Amino acid sequence: MISNELDISPYRQRLAQTGRVQIPGFLQADAAQRLADCLRREVPWTTAERGQPDSPPWTGDSARQRTPEAYRRAAAGFHFVYDRYLMVEAMREGRDPQLLLHAVLAFFNSPPYLEFIRELTGDTSLAMVGAQATRYLPGQFLRVHDDRHEEEARRYAYVLNLSRNWEVDWGGLLHFVDEDGKHLDAMLPRFNSLSLFKVPAKHFVGVVAPWAQEPRLAITGWWHAPPATP
Structure with missing residues (x-):
C-alpha cells in the first residue's frame, strides 16, 4: 500500500529536526484513489x-x-465541529464490514507497517496505530490544542490527506503555533500526502471556506506506545 518509490531518509531527518513533516506520494497511486473514493461515497x-x-x-x-x-462555543475556547467515522470502534463492534477502511486499519497495525513507522520516527516503542476517517465541510473547524493524552501514550499524530486538488484559500490547512500563540507554519492537505508531527504540539485545522469545491477528506489518528502499566 505504501509507495514503492518512497525514500523516507529526508523525511526522517526533517522530522527529527523539526518535529513535523509532510510526505508527498505516500501511498501507491491506485490505493490512494480507492481510499479517496471510499471516503467520498461509502462512509x-x-x-x-x-x-x-x-x-x-x-x-x-x-x-x-x-x-x-x-x-458561539468556539469563541469561548477550545471547540471543534467536523464529520468522522471512528474506525477502531466500528471494527470492534463489527459495523460496516464491507468498508475498505477496516482493511486499512488492519494494515496500519500489521508488523511491516509498525516496523516502517519505527524506522521513520526512530521510536522503537511504537506499538499501535489508531485511526478515524474525517471530513471537514464548509464552516467546520478544529481549534488550537496539542493532542496531549498521556493515558493513550500518543507519540505522533498523522493525517493521511485524501482530498483532490485542494486550493490554499479553501481553508482547512493544518496550522502549527508555538506556546505563545505565534504562527509557525501550515500544511496544505495535498492529495496522497502524510502529515506527521510529534505529540504534544499546538495546532489547529482552519475553517473550511464556503466556496471550497471539495470536502477535506483524510484518515487521521495517532501512533501509540504501549500504555503504562499501573
Missing part, C-alpha cells in the same frame, strides 16, 4: 462536536441552524 458519516453526542451530518438546513451555536 456513513456522523458530525462530531465537542461536548455533544455524535449526530447526523450537518448539511443544508441542519448546518445553517446549528452552526451559529457552534461558533
Whole structure:
C-alpha cells in the first residue's frame, strides 16, 4: 500500500529536526484513489462536536441552524465541529464490514507497517496505530490544542490527506503555533500526502471556506506506545 518509490531518509531527518513533516506520494497511486473514493461515497458519516453526542451530518438546513451555536462555543475556547467515522470502534463492534477502511486499519497495525513507522520516527516503542476517517465541510473547524493524552501514550499524530486538488484559500490547512500563540507554519492537505508531527504540539485545522469545491477528506489518528502499566 505504501509507495514503492518512497525514500523516507529526508523525511526522517526533517522530522527529527523539526518535529513535523509532510510526505508527498505516500501511498501507491491506485490505493490512494480507492481510499479517496471510499471516503467520498461509502462512509456513513456522523458530525462530531465537542461536548455533544455524535449526530447526523450537518448539511443544508441542519448546518445553517446549528452552526451559529457552534461558533458561539468556539469563541469561548477550545471547540471543534467536523464529520468522522471512528474506525477502531466500528471494527470492534463489527459495523460496516464491507468498508475498505477496516482493511486499512488492519494494515496500519500489521508488523511491516509498525516496523516502517519505527524506522521513520526512530521510536522503537511504537506499538499501535489508531485511526478515524474525517471530513471537514464548509464552516467546520478544529481549534488550537496539542493532542496531549498521556493515558493513550500518543507519540505522533498523522493525517493521511485524501482530498483532490485542494486550493490554499479553501481553508482547512493544518496550522502549527508555538506556546505563545505565534504562527509557525501550515500544511496544505495535498492529495496522497502524510502529515506527521510529534505529540504534544499546538495546532489547529482552519475553517473550511464556503466556496471550497471539495470536502477535506483524510484518515487521521495517532501512533501509540504501549500504555503504562499501573
